[in-house]
């Protein structure tokens with residue numbers, strides 16, 4: 001049996017990893033994400049925790065609720081566009097591909 005909300009946890013880890021890559025290469029803060037990226041990661045974490053769909057959710061971008069504020073949505077999309085392709089080389093994990101897919105088609 002899969003652990004509870006494993007999909008949500010995975011999405012959260014994916015988002016955080018992408019924010020980490022983005023911040024390290026775009027903001028060059030040295031260790032750890034800068035305040036802005038930390039806030040974005042925290043925001044993503046909260047949204048996922050409050051997500052009414054949890055296990056059954058699709059990706060956030062395909063979600064009918066669209067719980068991200070436009071400002072945060074814009075930021076997270078920039079992060080995913082940047083870090084998504086880079087992550088593919090580091091992590092043989094394709095879990096985030098559907099996220100990218102959704103982002104590239106929306107808005």
Ligand SMILES: [Zn+2]
Pocket residue numbers: 022023024027029033034035036037038
């Ligand atoms: Zn940053």
